[in-house]
Amino acid sequence: MEYGYIRVSSTDQNEDRQLIALHGKGIPDSRIYMDKQSGKDFNRPKYKRLMRRVKQGDLLYILSIDRLGRNYREIQEQWRLLTQEKGVDICVLDMPLLDTRQGKDLMGTFIADLVLQILSFVAQSERENIRKRQAEGIAAAKARGVKFGRPPVPLPGNFYEVHRAWRGKKMTLRQAAEACGMPEGTFYAKVVKFEKVD
Missing domain, CATH: 3.40.50.1390 (Resolvase, N-terminal catalytic domain)
Incomplete structure (x- = not known):
């Protein structure tokens, strides 16, 4: 065969x-x-x-x-x-x-x-x-300043307010993520990045 x-x-x-x-x-x-x-x-x-x-x-x-x-x-x-x-x-x-x-x-x-x-x-x-x-x-592309991957999505307008409320234990992680219109993991990652810069 x-x-x-x-x-x-x-x-x-x-x-x-x-x-x-x-x-x-x-x-x-x-x-x-x-x-x-x-x-x-x-x-x-x-x-x-x-x-x-x-x-x-x-x-x-x-x-x-x-x-x-x-x-x-x-x-x-x-x-x-x-x-x-x-x-x-x-x-x-x-x-x-x-x-x-x-x-x-x-x-x-x-x-x-x-x-x-x-x-x-x-x-x-x-x-x-x-x-x-x-x-x-x-x-070589990185050396020329070419960025790879998707461009970063800007934080929602209410992020800083929600972040303060979440850190002040006035809302749960789930509530904070929902308020910002993003998954919990994404919200947490944004918080970590934001706090590192801050």
Whole structure:
């Protein structure tokens, strides 16, 4: 039986390129498993379902090795689990050397293992580089005075009066929060911030 696996890093990424590639191999939608989440670990519902379904002699298509994940050790472990423990063949569509159906002799296995190790390393390195570039970009933006997150909501007009009444034990936390039109936790956080400044 032939299966396909797709992973996109977030809900706003488009999976069309991977779907087209798998449909091109004749894989029906019913045998394509897709997760929309990060590749940093293998705690993915559709991937787990796929792992329960595949058995010895099946073939799994993925578009590229980083669809399995971006962690070097985990990619290696999943490759071993699929090919050695479950006896499943894997075909990485954008890297023809990573097709376990071919070159089952010692030299073919050696070359495939070598390519897998190199590509797994490259995938993890790229992930780390992306994270580093993001951190550098955020630091540079902060240095230019760019503010991140939502702008602070101004305190309601009655906040100071309500705050005094609450501190004077004339009203409960719940009453004070309701009077200011905010949840209790938000009111308390605003009080802490206000008292720190004051």
